[in-house]
Amino acid sequence: VLDRTVALKVMSQAVQEHPAAAKMFMQEAKALAALNHQNIVTVFDQGSDNGQMFIVMEYVEGTTLEARMDEAGKLPLLEAIMVTAQLADALAYAHERRVIHRDIKPANIFLDRRNRVKLGDFGIARVMKEAMIRQTEIKGTPLYMSPEQITGKDIDARSDLYAVGCTFYEMLTGRPPFVEGEVLFHHMHTEPEPPSNHEPSIPANVDAVVMSCLMKDKAQRPASAAA
Secondary structure (H helix, E strand, O other): OOOOOEEEEEOOHHHHOOHHHHHHHHHHHHHHHOOOOOOEOOEEEEEEEOOEEEEEEEOOOEEEHHHHHHHHOOOOHHHHHHHHHHHHHHHHHHHHOOOOOOOOOHHHEEEEOOOOEEEOOOOHHHHHHHHOOOOOOOOOOHHHOOHHHHHOOOOOHHHHHHHHHHHHHHHHHOOOOOOOOOHHHHHHHOOOOOHHHOOOOOOHHHHHHHHHHOOOOHHHOOOOOOO
8 A cells, every 4th residue: 555565474374274373474564563673674564365264464675694604605704693693682672572483593694785784583483483383293493493492381581582592503514513413413412513613713702602502592692682
């Protein structure tokens, strides 16, 4: 109606057929519409057409962090820090409003034409989990999942910080902390190597930030995204 380009997120048929997930999809849209931050994809509206539910969102002209890393391998140190700082800023804002992302990963981090971070897909992992609740497989993105997300217990804002640590690690080294074997087991029990083991030029203080986010016990991670 307003002649602007927008993005539509359309609910899949599998989710739509699950009443609790469909309700949650719309609840999430309302929660996200209240978020107004330069590093978060804006939600404009929600609706349905012939029974097909959708969310109307800001269209980000640019690329994703995933595509950027596919092209570059790993990112220059300052660029990786810049992306992580903006990501943390977005999460600090959302967490203050009791909104947890639950699925931080490079594919959900958009970079606009000015290289500004725009974080998308808040709450979608929660909706998908509700839709697939009768299946035994874990829904989410195993390369970036915190130990408590794997067990499904006591998920809070610090679960997002674990995923930030995995993403920062990948930007610095070209790979997530765990990529081989039983990845879920490694997230639960295996201590990751410091990023500097893969890239010796990484400063010790950057190593320390990444490793603090990757603590198995969430109480030992940074207290907040703001921190």
